[in-house]
Amino acid sequence: MADRTPVAVFISGSGTNMAALLYASRAADCPYEVVLVLSNNPDASGLKLAEAEGVATFCLPHQGIPRAEHDALMEAQVLASGAQVIALAGYMRILSPEFTGRWEGRMLNIHPSLLPKYKGLHTHDRAIEAGDSHGGCSVHLVTAELDDGPILGQTPVAIIPGDTGDTLAGRVLFAEHQLYSRVLAKFVARGSDPVWLLDKCRALAAALPQVEERESHGAPGWRVGGKYFAYFNDQHHGTDHIAVLVKTSGPDELAALVEQDPDVWFRPAYYGASGWAGLILNRADVDWEHVADWLRRSWTAVAPRRLAAMMEF
Known part of the structure; x- marks a missing residue:
């Protein structure tokens, strides 16, 4: 497909959401292309998956590097790749305000809750403890405030009696894989809508x-x-x-x-x-x-x- 939007994906671990984005991009009518996968963790198994699929990778551990400087070094690789959009997919670093400001409106994240509920960590346990009928996931634009940007899409996932945080997380992950690629495709195509x-x-x-x-x-x-x-x-x-x-x-x-x-x-x-x-x-x-x-x-x-x-x- 001509004129596909180049996307860079940031990961810190297994990169299952990155993989979902990557494999969705192989469809002939997908409007985006994953051109670079970056991580702050050299042991992130998602890097090996991306390499095996022929996608360029970059890793820079963050230890000992000031946050804004680390972000800038990662950003330099993004710019060199030609990526126009950044997708955070399990990237476990809080980004500097300078970096988020430069990519305002062009950086997405997926979060395992129905925002604005349960920002931060342990979202599934918190939903169960609150007695909610559903957990779920949200894709949102990234701002300097943690998990606070405009919401682009959500998928509710029913909480079943006897659920633990782990069992709910497993089902929410399926929903994440479906939601993220769909929202990203719609997001990058909006310029022709x-x-x-x-x-x-x-x-x-x-x-x-x-x-x-x-x-x-x-x-x-x-x-x-x-x-x-x-x-x-x-x-x-x-x-x-x-x-x-x-x-x-x-x-x-x-x-x-x-x-x-x-x-x-x-x-x-x-x-x-x-x-x-x-x-x-x-x-x-x-x-x-x-x-x-x-x-x-x-x-x-x-x-x-x-x-x-x-x-x-």
Whole structure:
């Protein structure tokens, strides 16, 4: 499959979740590829499995190395591999805030509980002791706060009378193997999902003052002071682009943007004659701050002068 998203997986032990991700990636329609497996434990048996399957590995024991420095050394290997996403799969190190900050929105973890319940360790015993009907697992985005990032998917697993932490853990592990690969595949494919891209644009536009969303010729658009400052373009007029259309100063600036970076910009049909530029969203590594900046600039260009002046302060 062309244009699969490269993923690096961090492990500390047997790497069964890593193996589940790896074998799922061998399906012809899987949108990701495991390009590197890393560990802080030289005895992690998951490293041997990855090597046997032809996946590059890297190991760096953490003893005696400051946390942020160890994270940076691991990160250097991730960057060299070309990975765009990190999947933590039984990685038993708390990551430094600097590292998690650099990978915010691009690093996932699987946790053996139905978050926000039972962050940290001994999750199965805690669920049984609490009298819960179900344990389970969650995949979430990683933040500096332990097991606290946005939840991307969960699978409940029934607690059976007589369960111990070990027996429940065995069944939850089956659920983990199913859930993680499914969520990761959906996560990396979201950049080509027009619904997800529209929601991102909608949130950025709505953050600007006095914005109204209204359809224009069947496409979502955003207005301020009765004038449109952006439109959502979903492969209209025969293009492959999913894009947000924003105002430039005119055709000359539009032409310069397209010439300078044709992988980011295009001249939209009809709108382009008036200087509207298409900012392509269905591509790798979209800089959403850049998108937000252009939406703000386009909003400023059409907003009533009094309202636009307020944004300058």
